[in-house]
Amino acid sequence: MINIDISRKEAWDKVSGKAKYAGDYVFPGMLFAALYLSKYPHALIKSINLDKAYAVEGVISIVTGDKFNALCGSVLKDRPPLAIDRARYYGEPVAIVIADNEMAANAAAALIEAEYEELPIVESPTAAIMPDAFLLHKVEDYEKAVDDVHPQKGANISTKIKIRKGDINKGFKEAAYIEEATFCLPQSDHIAMETRCAVCEIMADGSVNIMTSSQSPFSVRQQLSKIFKIEEGKIRVHVPLVGGGFGGKSAVFQEILAYIASYSVNGRAVKLALMREQDIICAPCRMGLDAKIKFGMDKEGYFKAAEMVYLVDSGAYCDISPKIAQAIAVDGTGPYNIENVYCDSMSVYTNHPYVTAYRGFGHESYTFCIERVVDKLAKKAAMDPFELRLKNCIRYENFTPTQVKLNESNMGNLEACLNMLKSIVDWREDNRVISRNDKIIAKGISAFWKTTNTPSDAVSGAVLTFNSDGGANLTVGVVEYGQASKTHLAQILAEKLSMNPGRINVNIDVRTENAPEHWKTVASLTNYLAGRAVLNAAEDALRQLKALASVALRCPVEDLDIENERVFIKHNPEYFIGFQDLVHGLKYADGNNYGGQIIGRGGFGMSHLTKLAEDSGKGKPGHEWTTGAQEVEIEYDKNNHKYKILKAVTVLDIGKSLNPGIDKGIVKGGMSMALGIGSREKFVYRDCRTENTSLRTYKVYHKEYDAPAFIVEFVETPNKESPYGSRAFSEHGIIGIHAALANALSAAAGCEIDTLPLDGEAIWQLMEADK
Amino acid sequence: MTEYSGVVEVRLDINNEIKKTEIRPSETLLYVLRNRLGLTGAKPGCENGDCGACTVLIDNMPIKSCLMLAVEAVGRKILTVEGLKDAPAQKAFVEKNAFQCGYCTSGFLMVCHSLSINHPKADDKRISEWLQSNICRCTCYEEITAAAKSILSR
Structure with a gap:
């Protein structure tokens, strides 16, 4: 099952229009959000006039930054979800309009009027670290979300990492040739074909349902929990297929805005789907x-x-x-x-x-x-x-x-x-x-x-259940955005269980309330991080299958092996029992049942990282x-x-x-x-x-x-x-x-x-x- | 020329079914397919005619449905990805691994399906010309090109 060419698990859905992405779903009574973005790369926002925007028929609410005075960030908490008093880039979200249709939301966003007072701009990182550079932030005031980040007080520097190995002066003394060069490489964008989209609904008990195009559903849960002080388990993040990520959808971005939008309309479901132009200038890009x-x-x-x-x-x-x-x-x-x-x-x-x-x-x-x-x-x-x-x-x-x-x-x-x-x-x-x-x-x-x-403590997990016909279901927290992780993981499991990968169903959508935590679907790490969890889940299931089969086949566990959904006696393979007769318990002719349901569970975390x-x-x-x-x-x-x-x-x-x-x-x-x-x-x-x-x-x-x-x-x-x-x-x-x-x-x-x-x-x- | 105003009822011939729906005349075909008729196979990627993720066939020719008003499609035969059933292009895309995330796939499939109808003996230059209308961000186009070639009788 390893080193073979098989099609993606979701292949036929993707060639029939049945594959569903976040923007394809419709929720009853769903409202629509549109963003008003900063017109200046660096400016104080002196006032915002919403009168004309509110006059558009269908507009229900408009939110500005002063309503949510919280800073977010997964490393250093430096970013307000909506600009508060000051915008620091052209395209920064300043206000969200919520309306009962997309046309009204967009029309109203275009009618928002703001007065700005321009501030000096910092146009390159080289200029930004000059002693007289205008400071974008007071980094020393920000709360760290992790302890190994080193913001430099009084500078435009969010971290400084030093590598010192050997003796650099000695090294250059030994050199017969020295080459020096400077480079200035521009920013660019991910341009995933699916632009970012989130739908958020807040339930009567304050719990939150979010559907989003994200590579990091568990980070969405964690970030929202921290920013808005909601218990993590009360936030349910659902990620269907994602239309390309390339890292760009690992940041928690549109989900925060969708939550704010839903909150402002008494928790009604609100969809925020970025238009391409906004996805380019407003959402995070490449360094x-x-x-x-x-x-x-x-x-x-x-x-x-x-x-x-x-x-x-x-x-x-x-x-x-x-x-x-x-x-x-x-x-x-x-x-x-x-x-x-x-x-x-x-x-x-x-x-x-x-x-x-x-x-x-x-x-x-x-x-x-x-x-x-x-x-x-x-x-x-x-x-x-x-x-x-x-x-x-x-x-x-x-x-x-x-x-x-x-x-x-x-x-x-x-x-x-x-x-x-x-x-x-x-x-x-x-x-x-x-x-x-x-x-x-x-x-x-x-x-x-x-x-x-x-991170040195990144984790993953896998849960393995079986159907009454002996087929297997694998649940992981890994998002599918084209990297074929679900297929790779099915192959890893199939190899371990010696079964046909076609008989293994892998959850395509991720729901944080059901799937075990998977750090993020990034860093090309899934085959290792989730793969090891899958192997552990398989080991766990194999142990249970053999234990139960040893009762049925009346032999020691160590005499048993497994292949093609059967547990058999190694030296006498005609004695076997099929998965279908084991996975939901052993069934006896008189109706007795023994053993309950077999569920394999596997956890895995990075080790020895510092x-x-x-x-x-x-x-x-x-x-x-x-x-x-x-x-x-x-x-x-x-x-x-x-x-x-x-x-x-x-x-x-x-x-x-x-x-x-x-x-x-x-x-x-x-x-x-x-x-x-x-x-x-x-x-x-x-x-x-x-x-x-x-x-x-x-x-x-x-x-x-x-x-x-x-x-x-x-x-x-x-x-x-x-x-x-x-x-x-x-x-x-x-x-x-x-x-x-x-x-x-x-x-x-x-x-x-x-x-x-x-x-x-x-x-x-x-x-x-x-x- | 028919004039429309306010909310109007139109009849659209989609995938060999007549669909009656109420629309505003300013709505694009893409909007109507996705939001009025639940046909979400055509995707919005740019809504500006640049990416082709929303491609459907109008009278067997590929059209970016974000650039066409739904009222312009009245009286013409619309084919969306949902209307393909066991089409050679679908099988070819699966066999050649001609997609990764799948978001652009409906559009490319419709382009290839149309190419096989209109130019069954297309040469490399024409294949390239047709495939240039759309963007795929995941693949290098090699597999999509291979899939297109495999359904042509060259």
């Missing part, structure tokens, strides 16, 4: 990054020292950005063995839209910087960029920047990934850059790693590191600087692929997003106002006429603590592709290309600046 990188290399080509400053552009509120800054810090050298490391990684406030998790959790940003620097070093020392990576790549027995010792279980085999990539792309000195008249064909490569960066030491960063941030190597091949036109992508390749150590067809498709999806980041995606600002607010002006990767070949191959070095050896892989396709693209373009154009995104004009501008 930007300013970075300064300095690498020292000795004359043999070994990296001796790495010094990095990373400034995560968190936008106006920090949300999970302090944890992204931390994730960047812990892996921030790239996948290389470097003994002397000095890194400061900060999450920094600006007047941009606020950010949350995004596929790669910062790795898709910093890896670009590191991989460009590695290519520059190779050029400086006249070395082959592949050989340089192979020479320095992180290996077993090495230590990470936070001083975790690596072994073949807790890390993928990067050397094997690089070597496989080399043979797939036929990497040779004489074919890396080939000129053909006005066209240049060039290859670029990159390497990456990523650990999971989970918080990082504040002075050195020492600590264990994740249970494993996934590794991989990527290549992009382009055809560049010297005359107009335009280029065509011919090929994109990923080799990734997946540990064990549970479902190769689906798994490769997921990695390719990440590569496709990376080509978007590489070639076109960014928020365009004018004075911190987002200008490309629709899918007509914010372009994502489309089907191309000359689509590149997407190639994905797996190395399989099992992670011994993960189900069947599997490793995290779902988000990783995105990490290094745009770096490989920039490396290929730099080689083709003969110009150092350190910005994103890259179109013909961007390359032309860099070449002009280079002259």
Whole structure:
């Protein structure tokens, strides 16, 4: 049941229009909410006039920030759900209109009039940390939601993470080559095809029913409980299928607004569905990054020292950005063995839209910087960029920047990934850059790693029940947004129980009142975190099945084995009893019943993870590191600087692929997003106002006429603590592709290309600046 | 040209059934399908004609239902994803893993279904041209392209 191609559990629902997402549901008497957003990126809100809005027929209530004086945040509580007196980004929610139809709600929201007094804007993280920068927040006044966040008093800094390993001065003294570079990478957006949506109803006893498009139903419950002082068990969160997440739906956002809206109309059901334009400018987006990188290399080509400053552009509120800054810090050298490391990684406030998790959790940003620097070093020392990576790549027995010792279980085999990539792309000195008249064909490569960066106490659980025909039902708290977790988990369970995965029903919708807590469906972690819980539930059920079967078959438990929904005697398989005669108790001819119902339960939590030491960063941030190597091949036109992508390749150590067809498709999806980041995606600002607010002006990767070949191959070095050896892989396709693209373009154009995104004009501008 | 005002009753031919419903003339076909008739297979992704998640067929041609008023569809044959039954495109999408989250799938299915009706021998260029009308954020389009090709008699 492992390493086989089977279709997604919900496949036929998705090709028949029957698959239901939060926005598809209708509740009796449901009202509709619409948002009024700040017109300024930074301003005091002097007054709000609701008269014209209230005059619209159908409007029932309008809520402004002063009605809910609470701050929210899963790391640092810095964000009012509705702006109170002051707006810090263009598009920040200022008021919610509730009406009995969508048209009235939207019309009324457009009629809200507010008077603003503009404040100075902070346009980049680099500007934000200048001593005279205007302060967006008084961070020292904010309550911490976790204890390992380090806001810097009197600064626009929500956390600062320090990595100190070895002796950086000694390292640079040993260096024969030093390469320094600065980067300024823009913010962009998740653009999940389903925009965010929540429906909230408050019951007469104050309990809350919420349906939402979320990756984190249990965080929704916890956050609402804390903000509005409601017992967690009284909040019931229902998440049906989710139309893409990419991290963006891990933040608790629309649910808080939907609760406020419902509260203002005496608990009636209210639906808040964001229009695309609002989903882009108002809901949390992807980080930007300013970075300064300095690498020292000795004359043999070994990296001796790495010094990095990373400034995560968190936008106006920090949300999970302090944890992204931390994730960047812990892996921030790239996948290389470097003994002397000095890194400061900060999450920094600006007047941009606020950010949350995004596929790669910062790795898709910093890896670009590191991989460009590695290519520059190779050029400086006249070395082959592949050989340089192979020479320095992180290996077993090495230590990470936070001083975790690596072994073949807790890390993928990067050397094997690089070597496989080399043979797939036929990497040779004489074919890396080939000129053909006005066209240049060039290859670029990159390497990456990523650990999971989970809280040290993240948990999951699984409940296994059986039907009277012997089939099984698996209940987990994992959200399905396309990553095929329900299918993967069914396979893990099927393998353990030696039964047909088709006979295992997995709950697609998550209801927090029924499903065991699952931290969040993020970090490509489900096959491990929930997978281990599923294995534990299976063990529990197997033990019960065998115990009951030993009564029926009148033999010792240790003589029994299980296959195809039967418990049989190992040395005499014709003696068996089917699951259907066991799972609801043993039935005797005289009507007696013995044993009750068999229910398997499994809990699992992360173990041995630690918080990082504040002075050195020492600590264990994740249970494993996934590794991989990527290549992009382009055809560049010297005359107009335009280029065509011919090929994109990923080799990734997946540990064990549970479902190769689906798994490769997921990695390719990440590569496709990376080509978007590489070639076109960014928020365009004018004075911190987002200008490309629709899918007509914010372009994502489309089907191309000359689509590149997407190639994905797996190395399989099992992670011994993960189900069947599997490793995290779902988000990783995105990490290094745009770096490989920039490396290929730099080689083709003969110009150092350190910005994103890259179109013909961007390359032309860099070449002009280079002259 | 028919004039409409206020709330009007229209008859729409959807999936070979005549649906009678009251609408306001300003309502888009997407809105009427989803909110008046409960046909939620067509999805709102942008309501601006950019993403194609709301694609349905009008007289066998793909139309973004967020860009068409419901009153414009009166007298024409509307096919939504709910009207597909064992269509080759559905099977092909399942077999080729041509979706992940599934939100864009109804739209892409209708495009591919229409392509197979109107251009059963479409070449690569035409397939690309048709698939460019829609956005999928999860896949790299390779599997969707493979599914489209598999139902054409090329």
